[in-house]
Amino acid sequence: MGSGQVTDWQGKHVTVAGLGVSGVPAAKVLHGLGARVTVVNDGDDARAREQAAALEALGVTVRLGDGATLPEGTELVVTAPGWQPDKPLFLAAERAGVPVWGDVELAWRLRGTVPGKPVAPWLCVTGTNGKTTTTQMLASILRAAGLRTAAVGNIGVSLLDAVLGEEPYDVLAVELSSYQLHWAPSLRAHSAAVLNLAPDHLDWHGSMEAYARDKGRVYEGNQVACVYNVADKATEDLVREADVEEGCRAIGFTLGTPGPSQLGVVEGILVDRAFVENRRESAQELAEVSDVNPPAPHNIANALAAAALARAFGVPPQAVRDGLRAFTPDAHRIAHVADVDGVAYVDDSKATNTHAAEASLAAYGSIVWIAGGLAKGATFDELVARSAGRLRGVVLIGADRALIREALARHAPEVPVVDLDRTDTGAMLQAVQEAARLAQPGDTVLLAPACASMDMFANYNKRGDAFAEAVRELGAGA
Incomplete structure (x- = not known):
């Protein structure tokens, strides 16, 4: 199974690693193509048994509680993106010379297999933070240009659905995680962006170098x-390290004045000096900073990256402006909840790592910061040192709050800190009340936890919902 399309799946022995949002669709697709599919899964809980029963009714073999053993005769492994590369199943596949693909790789190989359906180019987005917002902005810009598109990949429509469904697309806006890129060796995008790089998921990748290398795969063959x-x-x-097609260009985006082959900002205007006739001496106005929602610095950077990918695809300037104006950010991403007693309350529960939290903190002048949760191996000294001058006070919650408290003691000893020794969900109401006590009119109370949420909440959405509910309660009593 080389790097080209696979046209005949009939009778091929394929092992799908993992049930869930990518494993179940992959198993169904492969079975439908005539492959002999075996699904292996570590877990054996009620949800897994329910999914297994549905697949077995179709004729797929499922092994629950045994994700380590490579089924005999396997010719290809298709894995859920989150499975770590050092799992015994993959080591056994490597020893046997069996290739391992992710769901993204499978979708890439299946392009062009639906008769009469156009093969849509992929515009890909990755990075530690901002991927989802940038991909959604890109899709909005492409739609404003009259193109048939969807935000797919790590968000929105499943890539397999986008490639194999009846809906015809002119181009796809594809969000890719480092996990997905690790398992997508033959992906070759029309154009791609890496938004930023900061330590994240190092427990999975093993090192920052390996993490960066997987992110960099998105540029291969652009x-x-x-x-x-x-x-x-x-x-x-x-x-610089990527092996790209002849004529492919490096295009930078900056919050400053752009040089040639860059997009940037001049006097409140987003401008393009990359996709214009005379980029040495002229620039094309694309949109105003006020067209970006919200106009926080890191979100303007997201907009510039989205605009660069759209312009690379030939989208006219007006569509960039119209697409950015039409874009509405997801919940829990720098969402203004309410103003209470002259204090703004902002929910950025999606800031689940230090890099995202730093970008969020940089958007406001005087902040009471609500932070804490599961650190996932992160350290907080750099974040605190860079943000100390903006902090009116800090309220800490969650399992790993001591790590942030110690960084505050080292780098912002004068900032008042309330340490809530609670990990129950009711802690959020107390955190908001304590933040309100510390805040002064004109301040922003910012939930930007810099940590994952699973110690206290099902996910970051639930954490953000709890914050918004606590703010509403505070407002009702004001």
Whole structure:
């Protein structure tokens, strides 16, 4: 199974690793193509048994509680993206010379197999933070240009559905995680962007170098543009290392004045000096900063990256403006909840790592910061040192709050800290009340936890909902 399309799946022995949002559709698709599919799964809970029963009714073999053993005769493994590369199943596959693909790789190989359906180019987005917002902005811009598109991949429509469904697309806006890229060796995008690089998921990748290498895979074989962040040299380094198509260009985005082959900001205007006739001497206005929602610095950077990918695809300037105006951010991403007694309350529960939290903190001048949760191996010294001057006070919650408290003691000893020794869900109401006590009119109370939520909440959405409910309660009593 080389790097080309696979046209005949009849009778091929394929092992799908993992049930869930990618494993079940992959198993169904492969079975439908005539492959002999075996699904292996570590877990054996009620949900897994329910999924297994549905697949077995179709004729798929399922092994629950045994994700380590490679079934005999396997010719290909298709894995859920979250399965770590050092799992025994993959080591056994490597020893046997059996290739391992992720669901993204499978979708890439299946392009062009639906008769009469056009093969849509992929515009890909990855990075530690901002992927979802940028991909959704890109899709909004492409739609504003009259193109048939969807935000797919790590969000929105499943890539397998996008590739194999009846809906015809002109182009796809594809969000890709580092996990997905690790398992997608033959992916070749029209154009791609790495938004930023900061330590994340190092427990999975094993090192920062391996994490960066997997992110950099998105640039391999790019045809038109490799979009990088001028403020993050590591992204430009990945472009330099990539093996791209002849004529593919490096395109930077910056919050400053852009140079040739860059997009940037001049006097409140997003401008393009990359996709214009005379980029040495002229620039094309695309949109105003006020067209970006919300106009926080890191979100303007997201908009510039989305605009760069859209312009690489030939989208006219007006569509960039119209697409950005039409874009509405997801919940829990710098969402203004309410103003109470002259204090703004902002929910950025999606800031689940230090890099995202730093970008969020940089958007406001005087902040009471609500932080804490599961640190996932992160350290907080750099975040606190860079943000100390903006902090009116800090309220800490969650299992690993001591790590943030110690960083505050080292780098912001004068900032008042309330340490709530609670990990129950009711802690959020107390956290908001304590933040309100610390805040002064004109301040922002910002939930930007810099940590994962699973110690206290089912997910970051539930954490953000709890914050919003606590703010509403505070407002009702004001």
